[in-house]
Structure formats: structure tokens, C-alpha cells
Amino acid sequence: MASQADPHLKEGAHGPTARPGSGDFERDVHAVARLIPKGRVTSYGAIARYLGAARASRMVGWAMNRALEAHPDAAAVPAHRVVNRLGLLSGRMHFPTPTTMAERLESEGVKVDGDRVVDFTERFWDPNTEL
DNA sequence: ACCCTGACCCAGG
DNA sequence: ACCTGGGCCAGGG
Numbered sequence: 001m002a003s004q005a006d007p008h009l010k011e012g013a014h015g016p017t018a019r020p021g022s023g024d025f026e027r028d029v030h031a032v033a034r035l036i037p038k039g040r041v042t043s044y045g046a047i048a049r050y051l052g053a054a055r056a057s058r059m060v061g062w063a064m065n066r067a068l069e070a071h072p073d074a075a076a077v078p079a080h081r082v083v084n085r086l087g088l089l090s091g092r093m094h095f096p097t098p099t100t101m102a103e104r105l106e107s108e109g110v111k112v113d114g115d116r117v118v119d120f121t122e123r124f125w126d127p128n129t130e131l
Numbered sequence: 132a133c134c135c136t137g138a139c140c141c142a143g144g
Numbered sequence: 145a146c147c148t149g150g151g152c153c154a155g156g157g
Contacts, residue, residue, distance in 0.1 A: 025153065044139050048152080054140085055152040061138035062154065068138095084139065091138030101138095 025051065029063035032127055036081040039109045040125035041117055043085045050127040065094050072096055080104040087120030 032047050044057040053059075060082070067077035072095075074080060080101045084090045092101040092115065102112040111118040 045141095048139080053152065055150095057139040057152080058137060059139090059153045064138060066154095079138085082138080089138090094138060 025053070025056070025059060026063040026066060029060050030067055030077050032131075033064070033067070033077050033079065033082060035127065035131065036078055036125055038078075039123070041081045041083050041087070041105070041110060041120070041123050042125045042127065043083060045085055046126050046128060047082065050131070061091060064091060068094060074104055078104075081125075083117055083120075087117040087124075089115045089117070 028051050029047055032050060036042050044060040045054070047060045048054055048057040064077070064079040064082055068079045071077065079091065080095070082091070089101050089105075089112065092098050095101045095104075102115070105112055105117065110123055117123055
């Protein structure tokens with residue numbers, strides 16, 4: 001089954017899961033997003049890089065959008081924990097309300113000032129180094 | 132079948 | 145320091 005929280009992503013040495021053009025990209029993005037610890041955040045680019053597609057950060061945002069539309073509740077995929085490289089909540093407009101993203105983060109202990117994550121550097125969780 | 136756009140990011144001028 | 149363009153994958157008109 002190799003699904004849930006066990007994406008043997010990274011390169012396709014023996015199991016090409018994130019091969020470009022395979023359509024598995026979205027699924028892999030969701031898998032990584034589910035691994036983001038509560039109270040931490042990561043970026044589109046970090047996830048893309050972890051999947052071996054460093055230039056596909058836009059697709060990560062696209063995948064988050066899809067996940068959110070399918071499950072507006074944060075249960076399935078914690079889309080609110082994915083921000084841009086500057087710590088800005090660039091995807092806030094795609095949540096039920098423009099403030100939902102910030103509210104969900106604050107409810108996990110992540111402080112948000114305006115549209116930016118406070119202490120972004122400390123809160124940052126990089127799948128490339130921590131996974 | 133072509134063209135455009137997107138919750139991004141980096142390099143170049 | 146600001147602006148521009150290319151690249152990535154997928155979906156919509």
C-alpha cells in the first residue's frame with residue numbers, strides 16, 4: 001500500500017514515484033504535506049525540491065488547492081502549513097474565508113502578523129533536512 | 132489542438 | 145534595488 005505517511009519519494013532510484021509527467025506528483029505533494037508537524041510550516045519550494053522537482057513549486061500550490069477543495073476541513077491535508085519562501089500566507093484566499101489559514105495556524109501555536117508567519121525561520125520545517 | 136493561467140522561485144539585466 | 149522572463153505540471157476555454 002505504501003501510501004499514508006510513508007512516501008519513499010526522492011529520486012526514482014528503485015521506485016519512481018515523483019516522476020515528472022506521471023500524475024503522481026499531486027499525490028506525493030499531499031503525502032509530504034501530511035508529514036508537516038503541527039505547529040510548524042514549510043514552503044512550496046521545499047516540498048517541490050524534496051520531490052526532485054525543484055522548479056515545480058507552482059504545482060505544489062495547485063495540489064494544495066485541489067486538496068482543500070476536496071476537503072475544506074484541515075483533516076485530510078494541512079494546507080495551512082504551507083506558505084511561500086518568505087513566510088507569507090500566499091494561499092489564504094483559497095480557504096473558506098481569507099482569515100481561515102491564519103486562524104488554523106494560530107490555533108496550533110503559530111503566530112501570524114498580518115499575512116506573515118512570525119519566527120518563520122524557527123517554525124520552518126524542511127523535508128529535505130528533517131525527513 | 133493551441134493558448135493561457137496558476138497558493139512559486141530563481142536567474143539575469 | 146526593481147522589473148522581466150523562463151521553467152515546472154496540470155487543467156480550462
